[in-house]
Amino acid sequence: MTQRAVRETLRDERRDPGPDDDPAGVPADDGEHAASGDDDGGTPPSDGDDDGIPASGEDAPAPDSGGGRRPRRRMLKWVAAVLALVLLGAAGAGYVYYRHLNGNIKQNPLNLGDHKVAEPTPNAAGQTPLNILLIGSDARDSKANQDLGGARETFGSTPLADVQMLLHLSADRTNMSVISMPRDTLVRIPKCTDPEDGTVYEASNGRTMTNQSLGHGGPGCTVATWQELTGIHIDHFVMVDFAGVVAMADAVGGVPVCVDANILSRDSQGHGSGLKLPEGTHPVKGEQALQWLRTRYGFEDGSDLARAKAQHMYMNSLARELRENADLSNPNKLRRLAEEATRALTVDPGLDTVKKLYDLSNELRRVDPERITMTTMPNRYVGARVEPTEDAEQLFRLVREDIALDGKDEEPAAEAAKEKKSAASAEPAAPDDRIAVQVVNGTRTDTLGTASGRASTVAGLLQEKGFTGATADTVGSLSERLTLVRYPSADLKGDALRVAEALGVPASSVRQSTDVSGVTLVVGADWREGTAYEAPEQDDTTPESAKALNGADDSACMKVDPAYTWS
Structure with a gap:
């Protein structure tokens, strides 16, 4: 297809969405997604082996105000911004607007539980925030995914949601916040019903690791679990599979990452992602990018918390890189990226067409890296697992109330x-x-x-x-x-x-x-006493325990465990 034909297709799509863009329809459950995590499910370094993939697909939808045709260079910048902020999502589709890409996108229901959270109250301008749950699964249900490694005994088994990140786009679209939840966080998984076969999964008896929610009918149960824990209304979810992470990372070119020493993520028992990098800052792409995102052994204390930090560093670096990446001016590269992205995605019905993802790009493109804040849910150990702390509730409240985690809200708090x-x-x-x-x-x-x-x-x-x-x-x-x-x-x-x-x-x-x-x-x-309630003064600052990382921080560098270095 020529570039002229592509532009005409884009123009026609914006004039008349057509039947392929109908968000209605029966969702089909397909377990391919994006990926992460070890098979052991534990946070401490001594737990299990490192064979999962913490990749994140960031996605956040919203209606576009429409508008006429725009210069090609400007459109490419929008696409680049989406790729950066949706991390391995369906960004390139904004330019390569082929109708057949809609058929690549898999979908599942948004919420499989009974727990519903009311939508947030609009601000004075009538705007509401967008909350998107990004899910990475350790599923190895295709040859391409199995070829990328992992424990053989997990092939074809019930997938686990080993990466979970909540992306919050502010109502005024000026800032973005991301909260990562460790996969072994103890939570209450609510009652969920599998949309494919009608299987009913009763609510967990006591607290269970959050990554098990995906196996209770699909990503809609992970959404239900998050909503019940946080009280945050979730608008959409996105999952990306193993092979998609590799293909898209390769399509967009290298992403600079930094280690403070030579690293080889592999021990004598075979634990580790296999990542091998010399000290300093180096671009990673393809399988090496996947290794970076899944590395646990070798980063800091070897925990999932350290791995989340590495993921945040990668996401921020990708955001900065793609805002100036000249390679995205290549139509063939954009087309290849769009193909890989849409094949890798599993989304809810609200994001199931290329047009919806393109509209999303118009929302995300407004956020500068300086207004992106990556955090990890504050937690404490409970044996080998973790649980949310009081600081976690504060973080959730800031998101519920649409308070920027970077502390730069223009509107006075009062x-x-x-x-x-x-x-x-x-x-x-x-x-x-x-x-x-x-x-x-x-x-x-x-x-x-x-x-x-x-x-x-x-x-x-x-x-x-x-x-x-x-x-x-x-x-x-x-x-x-x-x-x-x-x-x-x-x-x-x-x-x-x-x-x-x-x-x-x-x-x-x-x-x-x-x-x-x-x-x-x-x-x-x-x-505890009296009849007059005095509300404690609210602290609207991001807790230090959330380990916030600003999107414009290009000085971040992962600390390497001396046991995993080489010379």
């Missing part, structure tokens, strides 16, 4: 809070005397026992304020650092916000949760 409070009060609610509220005592802490009678006291306070349906749970008790109002479904959000408003509880402490059957007030450790 005005933003006022605007959000006003928007929250607009949610429809039943009359106070018609709102049923259960009050639970959650004042227990690691060092203090449960404060006696708090559920009854606060329930009485609500009744005095006109909430005659308020009752105290005098049997149960919880442990919550902050006072929260929980509600099970979107239709009760307004009622929950009204209860919070009556008590002076901030809207940020109102959460949707399937753990409750109705509006539930949990009196936290911050309200």
